[in-house]
Amino acid sequence: xxxxxxxxxxxxxxxxxxxxxxxxxxxxxxxxxxxxxxxxxxxxxxxxxxxxxxxxxxxxxxxxxxxxxxxxxxxxxxxxxxxxxxxxxxxxxxxxxxxxxxxxxxxxxxxxxxxxxxxxxxxxxxxxxxxxxxxxxxxxxxxxxxxxxxxxxxxxxxxxxxxxxxxxxxxxxxxxxxxxxxxxxxxxxxxxxxxxxxxxxxxxxxxxxxxxxxxxxxxxxxxxxxxxxxxxxxxxxxxxxxxxxxxxxxxxxxxxxxxxxxxxxxxxxxxxxxxxxxxxxxxxxxxxxxxxxxxxxxxxxxxxxxxxxxxxxxxxxxxxxxxxxxxxxxxxxxxxxxxxxxxxxxxxxxxxxxxxxxxxxxxxxxxxxxxxxxxxxxxxxxxxxxxxx
Numbered sequence: 001x002x003x004x005x006x007x008x009x010x011x012x013x014x015x016x017x018x019x020x021x022x023x024x025x026x027x028x029x030x031x032x033x034x035x036x037x038x039x040x041x042x043x044x045x046x047x048x049x050x051x052x053x054x055x056x057x058x059x060x061x062x063x064x065x066x067x068x069x070x071x072x073x074x075x076x077x078x079x080x081x082x083x084x085x086x087x088x089x090x091x092x093x094x095x096x097x098x099x100x101x102x103x104x105x106x107x108x109x110x111x112x113x114x115x116x117x118x119x120x121x122x123x124x125x126x127x128x129x130x131x132x133x134x135x136x137x138x139x140x141x142x143x144x145x146x147x148x149x150x151x152x153x154x155x156x157x158x159x160x161x162x163x164x165x166x167x168x169x170x171x172x173x174x175x176x177x178x179x180x181x182x183x184x185x186x187x188x189x190x191x192x193x194x195x196x197x198x199x200x201x202x203x204x205x206x207x208x209x210x211x212x213x214x215x216x217x218x219x220x221x222x223x224x225x226x227x228x229x230x231x232x233x234x235x236x237x238x239x240x241x242x243x244x245x246x247x248x249x250x251x252x253x254x255x256x257x258x259x260x261x262x263x264x265x266x267x268x269x270x271x272x273x274x275x276x277x278x279x280x281x282x283x284x285x286x287x288x289x290x291x292x293x294x295x296x297x298x299x300x301x302x303x304x305x306x307x308x309x310x311x312x313x314x315x316x317x318x319x320x321x322x323x324x325x326x327x328x329x330x331x332x333x334x335x336x337x338x339x340x341x342x343x344x345x346x347x348x349x350x351x352x353x354x355x356x357x358x359x360x361x362x363x364x365x366x367x368x369x370x371x372x373x374x375x376x377x378x379x380x381x382x383x384x385x386x387x388x389x
Contacts, residue, residue: 045388045389046077046079046388048384048388049067049069049077049079049381049384049385049388050079050081052380052381052384052385053065053066053067053079053080053081053363053381054081055377055381056081056082056365056374056377056378056381057081057082059377060369060373060374060377060378061367061370061374062082062365062366062367062374062378063082063083063086063251063252063254063263063365063366063367064080064081064082064083064084064092064251064252064365064366065080065081065082065092065363065364065365065366065381066078066079066080066081066092066093066094066095066096066098066251066284066363066364067079067080067284067361067362067363067364067381067385068095068283068284068285068287068288068361068362069288069359069360069361069385069386069388070285070288070289070292070359070360070361071358071359071389072357072358072359073358074358076285076288078094078095078284078285080092080093080094082251082366084096084250084251084252085251085252086252086254086263086265087265092251093249093250093251095235095283095284095285096248096249096250096251096283097235097246097247097248097249097250097281097282097283098246098250098251098253098281098282098283098284098348098350098364098366099246099253099269099271099274099278099280099281099345099347099348100278100280100281100282100287100342100343100345100348100350101274101278101342101343101344101345101348101349101350102201102274102277102278102341102342102343102344102345103278103280103282103287103340103341103342103343103350103352104204104223104274104276104277104278104279104280104343105204105276105277105278105326105341105343106290106291106294106326106327106340106341107223107227107280107290107326108204108207108208108211108219108223108276108277108326109151109204109207109308109325109326109327110226110227110294110299110300110308110326111211111219111222111223111226111227112147112151112207112210112211112325112326113300113304113305113307113308113325114226114299114300114304115211115214115215116147116304116307117300117301117303117304120214120215121147121210121214122147123146123147123148123151123307124146124147124148125146125147126142126143126144126145126146126147127142127143127145127146127147127150127206127210128142128143130147130210130213130214131206131209131210131213134181134209135157135181135185135206136185137184137185137186137187137188137189138187138188138189139156139188139189139192140156140157140185140188140189144192144193145157145193146193147207147210148325149193149194149203150203150204150206150207150210151203151204151207151325151326152197152312152323152324152325153197153198153199153200153203153314153323154193154194154196154197154312155193155200155203156189156190156191156192156193156195156196156198157184157189157190157200157202157203157206158184158185158187158188158189158190158200158202159184159198159199159200159201159202160180160181160183160184160200160201160202160205161201162187163183163184163186163187164183164273166257167255167256167257167266167346168257168264170270170273171266171269171270171346172244172268172269172270173270173273174241174242174270174272175270175272175273175275176272177205177208177209177275177276178209180201180202180205180273180275181202181205181206181209184200184202184205196315197312197313197314197315197323198315198316199314199316201274201277201278202277203277204275204276204277204278204326205275205276205277207219207276208275208276208277209276211276219275219276220238220240220279221238223238223280224237224238226299227290227299230299231289231290231293231298231299233282233286233289233290234286235248235282235283235285235286236280236281236282236283236286236287236290237280237281237282238279238280238281239271239279239281241272242270243271244268244269244270244271245267245268246267246281247281248283250267251366252265252267252347252366253265253266253267253269253345253346253347253348253366253367254266254347254366254367255346255347255367255368259370259371260370260371263367266346266347267347269345269346269347271345274345278343278345284350284352284362284363284364285362287350287352287362288352288354288360288361288362291339291340291352291353291354291360292354292358292360294327294354295339295354295356296358307325308324308325308326308327309324309327309329309339310324310325311323311324311328311329314328318330324339326341327339327340327341328340328341330353332355332383332386332387333383333387334383334386334387336355336356336357337355337356338353338354338355338386339353339354339355339356340352340353340354342362342382344368346368347366347367347368348364348365348366348367349364349365349367349368349369349378350362350363350364350365351363351364351378351379351381351382352382353382353386355386359386359389360386361382361385361386362382363378363381363382363385365378
């Protein structure tokens with residue numbers, strides 16, 4: 001896009017959230033998270049989950065919170081708190097659709113790894129193998145960046161969201177993948193490829209372009225055919241160009257240009273700024289179904305799933321967090337780990353995870369946290385949902 005100025009207020013908000021790896025990221029913070037509730041019956045565990053959502057609304061000021069929790073036997077329970085619309089005070093739609101933002105990275109990575117399994121992409125090949133001459137900038141050379149480094153955030157590519165304008169300026173503006181890449185390439189490399197770790201949405205913009213080059217079809221179409229339709233996610237979709245709405249019943253999302261500022265209805269927004277890094281809309285229960293199918297090996301061959309779950313240390317993330325290929329390994333307060341990738345998009349935030357024994361949960365709120373403390377409370381709510389039994 002033509003707008004490249006750095007938004008100081010936006011960067012302040014992202015800096016606060018990034019301390020806990022929350023700016024368009026995903027996961028669960030173990031600090032202050034509740035311990036496991038083993039031995040309590042479903043009613044009691046459900047009450048604990050509901051209490052955590054109520055706390056997000058009453059204590060942290062989120063307009064709404066909703067969650068979908070699926071146990072290892074595929075039984076699902078849904079929860080809501082707050083109001084779905086601040087104007088008319090309507091109820092929060094149970095399991096309503098939300099913008100899942102950077103949770104979309106797990107879907108993009110899955111498609112890339114499917115193509116790896118088909119012999120069409122090599123994880124260790126350079127970006128230039130597929131997009132010759134496209135990725136160039138100060139300290140940036142696509143000949144030295146591998147596909148694996150894109151998916152694992154070890155490429156050193158700068159994050160285009162760091163230079164995005166205020167929400168009120170971009171919300172109704174369309175941005176193509178090449179526009180987002182151009183924004184990033186105006187900045188210098190964060191480090192030499194493989195010499196560090198830094199979360200960057202640009203990595204997934206490039207990964208999406210590689211998928212398009214290899215298949216001849218856009219990443220959204222490949223995600224739709226290879227994942228959404230393949231496993232029957234009836235309430236998940238990739239918004240088409242110009243589609244700024246949310247199709248099904250949904251809670252309204254709210255945003256402000258500054259942390260703690262006046263909230264405005266942000267439900268209608270052009271999602272192209274997320275692209276391959278964060279464009280998908282889904283119900284929380286569908287996110288659980290996707291994660292469960294992914295970890296059950298229904299979307300990837302064993303070797304590619306192993307690659308996805310091979311992690312590296314993620315600098316700046318909470319202790320114990322490690323990043324795989326489009327998915328994060330996160331410790332739980334009740335023991336073990338969860339695999340997930342939530343995300344933030346002005347108006348909505350979600351956190352999700354699935355355990356190796358088949359429990360999954362997705363928690364969503366209808367505004368971005370205004371403080372690190374509030375962000376940690378959202379993450380703790382996910383920990384509660386995954387640990388309550």
